[in-house]
Amino acid sequence: MNRTARLYALVEELRAAAPRPVTVAAMAGRFGVSRRTVQRDLQMLMETGVPVRAAPGRGGGWSIDPRTTLPPIHFTAEEASALAAALAVTDARAPYAGAARTAAQKIAASLTGPAAAAARRLAARIVTLLPPADLSVRSAVEQALTTDTVLRLSYIDAAGRLSDREVEPAGLLTAGGHWYLIGWCRTRRAGRGFRLDRIAAAATTTEPARPHDLTDLLRGSAAADAIAPPALTTLGVPAGARTDGLTPPATHWTTLQ
Known part of the structure; x- marks a missing residue:
């Protein structure tokens, strides 16, 4: 399992157990990787805005708030490419442009192979000329x-x-x-x-x-x-x-x- 697939699997593992926490050891065993690898993956999820959090102490572990995340959405390669390209060039002056950019990054990270290359090519062919945004x-x-x-x-x-x-x-x-x-x-x-x-x-x-x-x-x-x-x-x-x-x-x- 590559890292992108594992990141999504980690989120689903935490969603399935919510609100109960899951230990790093349990997730490492579930995906056949080291505890350090799981810790790095969880840190990356936090940095990209996924609402995962750690609870220290006995009975603790990692959990996620299922109310602030979406269940899996199965896009075709064409749909995912179009979304990634459209969000990547959102007008910086438009409302929620910042959220659109991070959403584009998440979609792009989920793409692999020809779909990822197609999304990058499409985004590269769309140019916006904008004044500075307030x-x-x-x-x-x-x-x-x-x-x-x-x-x-x-x-x-x-x-x-x-x-x-x-x-x-x-x-x-x-x-x-x-x-x-x-x-x-x-x-x-x-x-x-x-x-x-x-x-x-x-x-x-x-x-x-x-x-x-x-x-x-x-x-x-x-x-x-x-x-x-x-x-x-x-x-x-x-x-x-x-x-x-x-x-x-x-x-x-x-x-x-």
């Missing part, structure tokens, strides 16, 4: 969405005016080549869309945000008649459903500032 703004937006907390923004609108806003985030929209944070603006007391590259500064808070439905905010726009509601789709669109997306120019939306 990682602090992106990180704050991601955290507010993940934790459902209020976000404080310094925002520059299309006319170049700077204003401070308090926003209850509802979700993200991509349209016209830009990313928007959609939410309820407490300052304007209305639903608004904020272009991420126009956010001059963003700060997270610990104040819980009220829940808002993303689709309702979009369909409630003053320009809703410019876009057919069925064209609104999310990443959670079911198989076989329409996937034509939301593609009109962002200027059609008066709430996208």
Whole structure:
């Protein structure tokens, strides 16, 4: 068994035993390798973000939180290559771009033989030319969405005016080549869309945000008649459903500032 296969097998071994810990000796015997090899493998899993942890003392060992990991997903070589290449060139300004990059590394590490070579060739033929990304703004937006907390923004609108806003985030929209944070603006007391590259500064808070439905905010726009509601789709669109997306120019939306 090569190392890549063993790493995945270790994760599945820990998932099967969770929440009980598994000793290094037991895993070494299970896979026919030394304890030192298992320790190195577990350290690599930790460094790549897999939620494994060690419990010292008698009755201790290594365990994993199954709630924060996915069961095995069986991709074809073509699907895995496409995912690895697409994630590897994710726009650095896009939300969750950092997570996309580490996901690409994990997928690439799982590929072997012709599939791995195909993924590398495909990624090498895709080039992006981007200005520097403001990682602090992106990180704050991601955290507010993940934790459902209020976000404080310094925002520059299309006319170049700077204003401070308090926003209850509802979700993200991509349209016209830009990313928007959609939410309820407490300052304007209305639903608004904020272009991420126009956010001059963003700060997270610990104040819980009220829940808002993303689709309702979009369909409630003053320009809703410019876009057919069925064209609104999310990443959670079911198989076989329409996937034509939301593609009109962002200027059609008066709430996208």
